[in-house]
Amino acid sequence: MRSPLRWGRASSAPARRAHDRGAVVKVVAAMSGGVDSAVAAARAVDAGHEVTGIHLALSRNPKSYRSGARGCCTIEDSNDARRAADVIGIPFYIWDLSDRFHEDVVEDFMDTYAAGRTPNPCLRCNEKIKFAAVLDRALALGFDAVATGHYARLEPTADGGVELHRAADHGKDQSYVLGVLDDRQLRHSLFPLGDTPKDEVRREAAARGLLVADKPDSHDICFVADGDNAGWLREKLGDRVPNQGGAIVDEAGEVLGEHEGTYGFTIGQRKGLRIGRPAPDGRPRYVLGIEPVSGTVTVGPHERLAIERIHADQPRWCGTPLAPGSVSEVTVQLRAHGDEHRAVVRLDDTGDHVDIELLDPAYGIAPGQAAVLYQGSRVVGSATIDATDRVSA
Template sequence: MKILAAMSGGVDSAVAAARAVEAGHEVVGVHLALSRMPGTLRTGSRGCCTIEDSMDARRVCDQLGIPFYVWDFSERFKEDVVDDFISEYEHGRTPNPCMRCNEKIKFAALLEKAVALGFDAVVTGHYAKVITDAEGNRELHRAATWAKDQSYVLGVLTHEQLRHAWFPLADTPSKDEVRAEAAQRGFSVAKKPDSYDICFIPEGDTREWLEEHITMTQGNIKDTEGNLLGTHRGSQAFTVGQRKGLAIGHPAADGKPRFVLEIRPKTNEVIVGGRDMLEIDEIRGIRETWAGVPIAETADFLAQKPVEGARSADFEVEAQVRAHADPVASTAHLVWVLDDEAETPGALRLETVVRLNEKLRGVAPGQTMVIYQGTRVLGQSTIARAYSLDRADITA
């Protein structure tokens, strides 16, 4: 096969590319340039798309004897990832830019160009597995080692994208083994640290970066009963579950810490309360995508005409709301509801409603919810609302 190896400059993508070469495929390495201003991306071997990362990727390709190219995706990255990140915070949501990057850049823009150039598949260093079922359909599954599993951040991949995706590290027992293999191959990235944080926020201070990109206006901090507790510099810089940075100046009546419970962009208010108020047991997700062919309970429902209030049969899932969080056994269904954000009156939107078997804490709108059945990823959605069924809504 003709393979395009996405080279981040890290050890995982280096070993993945090497395994593709050893398997006898025609491999070409490509590094994605995601910024035309290198100084705006994290340096010190902690990012995933800096100049030094590009140089590391080139060295690996030279050692493997394969062609190497740098593709400029900076404009699409700005529009689809950075601008989306800003917009979500402006609307009081907490986005996951790595999910958007995988969806819009690494497996949409990159794959689209690769297929147009005649490549059969894109190889990356993600720890996840693609399995072909008896009917020839592709499914996304967790990697062999849950400690390194990255199927959560790949939950945005569609059936068509999975047809052209290959993850050679899927069955690798540990990251230590990958590093040992890289060292044996003589790759200088063998001991390179993993990437962390958000690549387009150079200093790692999300709040400071947001204040430079969003017009912040002073507003009120209130408790759940509507009492004024203090002020803030801008509600957009907060996220549900946050404790630091409130600067209220006086303790709660019970002496316990306060946490952000809700962000209200329209009134520029931040609502705070005790830790117990963060516990939720039902999540509603929007903007669904399905990783592979939808299961019967969802496929039959999606084939029907949308009708307000129509809902699918219940199906059992495990829900995961963060990349490194434990999945929670849940019961899910789909439902058509009126879209209160749509410009067209009466427009409907599809929601994935997940009722958790155990409570989670600090789940914020804008986060990504990925649902599984066993090791298989069914799909993902953006969290629109997370709440407790046995607690009245906050009325402050």
């Protein structure tokens, strides 16, 4: 096998054949140190591919990126990934992408919260790191595809393309966070676990002798080790947002309390408001709006969270795009583990702006989140929510 450090150009034809049974291609297996990516790498070997395992060093200070089952990308995880690669019998390397990760994911996370919006760093990591920086480096080094442990399925089309579909195990489906991938990235991707329930993956890992078989899944945001997003943002944004505090008001403008920074709130939030007195009707209040310039956080009853229309931009299409000016019936998912909503999506004549009419109202939807569009199990594409329209009172 050629050294993975030798630079060269990669043809797209082998990557397309990677989705056909029996094809042999050179594959980079992204190994996080968890059970899913380890089994995905092993399955890529079983499929006859020439596989090299890589672990992404994403933290400038790896010891700070994990607490119990939180986060990922630590020294512990890199050691687990290396041991798994040894058991599988594949070469293993660590790629340092910490600067790129900090710029494209961590900085974006801070900037988006500072602007009063709610980001999803996992989507940004997939878009900018795992299927952009990693894929570009892999192709330049002569590889044909990147394999990951994501739970999603890739289906070849009659015209030689590839479609992204939900995983067979809907409880573990991760197609939402992959909705930012474009046609080129999908053609050079492999998701070996898409047709398998998670419990079967763990049993397979144990049968293969992989020590990560019972390792807990990582969760929360990997670079916020203790899960306290507000505290982390308060520390990091202190110099950028000198006037952090502001008022918590109701929809009539009455001041109900004070806060230390709008970045500690997201639309739909109920806990941690510290208003001090209940609503007149005794019902809980929720965050309805965030205005970062004045520092005003508006709260109100749950029914005022109901959204009937979404305005989004920055569309990214998974395969064939929707045509500018078109109207399509879809379902839309608005959170990583949220429900699907029936919707009608309209593109403007430029194709740059997406209007989503929800046939069933959604609650607590925040600008900055991603709207991922589906037709059946197929992921059509995604767009970033810019604004929402509430259901009329």
